[in-house]
Amino acid sequence: MNFSLTQLITFTIVSLLLGLLLGFLGGVYFLKKQAKKLQKQLESMDREQIKSMSSAFGRNLSEEQINKVMNTIEGLKKKKKEPKKKK
Numbered sequence: 001m002n003f004s005l006t007q008l009i010t011f012t013i014v015s016l017l018l019g020l021l022l023g024f025l026g027g028v029y030f031l032k033k034q035a036k037k038l039q040k041q042l043e044s045m046d047r048e049q050i051k052s053m054s055s056a057f058g059r060n061l062s063e064e065q066i067n068k069v070m071n072t073i074e075g076l077k078k079k080k081k082e083p084k085k086k087k
Helices: 005-043 047-056 063-081
Strands: none
Touching: 005 063, 047 063
16 A cells, blocks of 8 residues: 555644544543532532631631632532523
């Protein structure tokens, strides 16, 4: 089998583009899966878990800051439960 130089270059470019596309799609899938997993973990957090996590990072949160975090988590829960609007 003898391939011309043009055919080899075309095959190389197509292979490269296909690999990039498949890598991108695989990365998007993986990141979406990780984001959903993290969101489920955040939804189940309580005040004590937030305090221990912040202290593990070397920060001591005030009650006001903990309340803000809890409100953010509650907002995520409400947003998730709302049905998606069709356009």
